[in-house]
Amino acid sequence: MIEVRFHGRGGQGAVTSAELMALAAIGEGKYAQAFPSFGPERRGAPLQAFLRISDQPIRLREKIYEPDVVLVLDPALLASGGVKVGLKPGGTLVANSSKDIAAVRGECGFKGRTAVVDATKIAEEELGVPITNTTMLGALLKAAGLIQMESIKGPLEERFGKIAEKNWKALKRAYAETKIEE
Amino acid sequence: MGRRVGLEVSLACAEAVKLCNADVIAAYPITPQTHIVEHLAELVAEGHLDAEFVPVESEHSAMSACVGSAAAGARTFTSTSSQGLALMHEILFITSSLRLPIVMAVANRSLSAPISIWNDHSDIMAERDIGWVQTFAENGQEVLDLMIHAFKVGEDPRVNLPVAVNMDGFILTHVIEPMVMPDQAEVDAYLPPYKPSQWLNPAQPISLGMVGVPEVYTEAKKANLVALEDSYPAIVEHWEGFAKAFGRSYQPIESHRTDGADTLFVTMGSLGETCMSAVDQMREDGRSVGQVRIRLWRPFPVDDFLAAIKGAKNLIVLDRALCPGILAGPVATELRALLYAKGVRPFVANFVAGLGGRDVTRTDFVAMLDKAEQAAADGQEITCQMVGVKE
Numbered sequence: 001m002i003e004v005r006f007h008g009r010g011g012q013g014a015v016t017s018a019e020l021m022a023l024a025a026i027g028e029g030k031y032a033q034a035f036p037s038f039g040p041e042r043r044g045a046p047l048q049a050f051l052r053i054s055d056q057p058i059r060l061r062e063k064i065y066e067p068d069v070v071l072v073l074d075p076a077l078l079a080s081g082g083v084k085v086g087l088k089p090g091g092t093l094v095a096n097s098s099k100d101i102a103a104v105r106g107e108c109g110f111k112g113r114t115a116v117v118d119a120t121k122i123a124e125e126e127l128g129v130p131i132t133n134t135t136m137l138g139a140l141l142k143a144a145g146l147i148q149m150e151s152i153k154g155p156l157e158e159r160f161g162k163i164a165e166k167n168w169k170a171l172k173r174a175y176a177e178t179k180i181e182e
Numbered sequence: 183m184g185r186r187v188g189l190e191v192s193l194a195c196a197e198a199v200k201l202c203n204a205d206v207i208a209a210y211p212i213t214p215q216t217h218i219v220e221h222l223a224e225l226v227a228e229g230h231l232d233a234e235f236v237p238v239e240s241e242h243s244a245m246s247a248c249v250g251s252a253a254a255g256a257r258t259f260t261s262t263s264s265q266g267l268a269l270m271h272e273i274l275f276i277t278s279s280l281r282l283p284i285v286m287a288v289a290n291r292s293l294s295a296p297i298s299i300w301n302d303h304s305d306i307m308a309e310r311d312i313g314w315v316q317t318f319a320e321n322g323q324e325v326l327d328l329m330i331h332a333f334k335v336g337e338d339p340r341v342n343l344p345v346a347v348n349m350d351g352f353i354l355t356h357v358i359e360p361m362v363m364p365d366q367a368e369v370d371a372y373l374p375p376y377k378p379s380q381w382l383n384p385a386q387p388i389s390l391g392m393v394g395v396p397e398v399y400t401e402a403k404k405a406n407l408v409a410l411e412d413s414y415p416a417i418v419e420h421w422e423g424f425a426k427a428f429g430r431s432y433q434p435i436e437s438h439r440t441d442g443a444d445t446l447f448v449t450m451g452s453l454g455e456t457c458m459s460a461v462d463q464m465r466e467d468g469r470s471v472g473q474v475r476i477r478l479w480r481p482f483p484v485d486d487f488l489a490a491i492k493g494a495k496n497l498i499v500l501d502r503a504l505c506p507g508i509l510a511g512p513v514a515t516e517l518r519a520l521l522y523a524k525g526v527r528p529f530v531a532n533f534v535a536g537l538g539g540r541d542v543t544r545t546d547f548v549a550m551l552d553k554a555e556q557a558a559a560d561g562q563e564i565t566c567q568m569v570g571v572k573e
């Protein structure tokens with residue numbers, strides 16, 4: 001079982017990211033759970049979303065305390081101290097940042113496997129808005145695998161309809177541009 | 183044979199109501215409501231479900247509208263949570279006393295104050311005595327399945343009672359997970375159109391809800407008690423029918439690794455799954471522990487429970503609500519009384535966990551077992567002990 005924690009702000013679509021991944025995994029015949037950090041949703045407030053993917057049925061209803069992967073949608077959250085909490089030493093940090101990997105590691109304090117992409121830039125160019133949730137899925141897929149890239153297409157189309165294609169393009173571009181250091 | 187889908191559990195609940203072809207949905211559409219009726223409103227507005235959707239001004243009105251609708255012979259559904267369920271309180275008794283087979287999904291959430299929108303069982307435990315059939319779901323699939331079963335049970339002419347399907351708020355309702363969505367034809371075969379045995383029909387007038395003078399009130403209440411007790415065979419029979427139709431079987435009490443276990447956890451709702459994983463882990467570590475899950479809460483399946491715990495030395499009863507003024511949670515209070523009456527005397531440790539959305543983890547279950555075993559050995563009492571409380 002792989003556990004992923006998403007960090008974003010209300011309105012940035014972190015919950016949607018987790019949901020799309022779960023739906024894609026379920027579409028592959030896997031087991032998955034996606035859930036928000038339960039509570040009233042407030043635009044702009046830091047929030048977390050959670051994802052579990054497994055080949056076996058998941059019999060757990062506790063939160064995720066020691067994620068294998070942490071994904072950060074908002075670069076301003078990197079320095080907040082919360083993103084590396086519980087992240088397994090052998091785990092992976094996937095961050096949206098215009099800075100390089102050394103700078104990201106410096107900001108968040110995680111020294112392990114790190115993947116970085118400038119998702120804000122990609123989202124602005126491809127989608128016309130700085131909403132990075134689908135773009136960052138490209139980085140997540142590159143850094144952590146988890147599912148086949150094609151599997152996310154169906155859930156994207158169901159969720160975004162006409163603008164799914166743009167999101168798909170942004171996702172693929174992020175996949176190509178993500179840099180990873182062990 | 184249905185299709186495997188990924189879906190938010192609230193939406194799955196709404197889809198189940200659609201598959202059951204509800205005629206009337208009356209609900210208060212805003213906080214503390216869930217996505218259940220939001221999605222039903224969409225399904226009705228978009229023509230996917232031919233039903234009357236009545237967005238009323240309060241939960242008291244929602245249940246009142248349901249009473250009228252069910253009395254007119256319509257298949258009737260509503261859903262609520264927390265304070266909303268509390269606001270329905272007085273009508274809930276009327277519903278069961280009038281023998282109206284309304285189905286309600288309760289997304290279990292805490293009661294204020296302090297203001298909390300998070301999960302526990304304080305809403306439904308305040309409504310234990312409403313005379314409804316009550317079941318508890320552990321995951322999304324069970325929500326779907328128990329909803330379909332609820333209509334089948336409530337409308338059985340031997341039952342004619344309202345049914346509440348309990349699902350933990352947020353912990354279940356807001357999670358996307360895989361489940362098998364039954365086909366419409368399968369549900370239609372299992373659940374034929376509702377044929378009420380009596381209804382408000384101008385051609386054949388009857389009265390419902392008349393005054394019960396002292397000469398008849400006791401008898402009317404006795405009839406209600408008997409009706410709920412007598413619903414048990416139909417509930418079990420319709421789970422058996424469900425297993426034949428859909429391939430998933432349910433029992434009033436379900437056991438997990440109870441064979442030879444000295445200590446058994448007793449859980450209800452979504453705690454069951456985390457507990458199950460904890461029990462598996464503890465079994466691997468050589469601990470003598472198992473688990474019993476209460477799926478049917480009302481009518482309480484006494485014989486099934488006693489059979490499930492037979493031979494256990496210790497029980498760890500989990501409560502997700504309080505009974506202020508008596509030092510035990512509602513489930514433990516009832517089980518201790520039951521065990522006493524039946525002359526069965528395991529050591530009963532009672533923990534209160536998961537109030538107002540507090541997370542309950544596998545580690546918590548291990549700690550509970552440690553404490554309970556120690557207390558049993560020392561002859562100490564554990565009752566209403568709050569897991570993780572900061573003092």
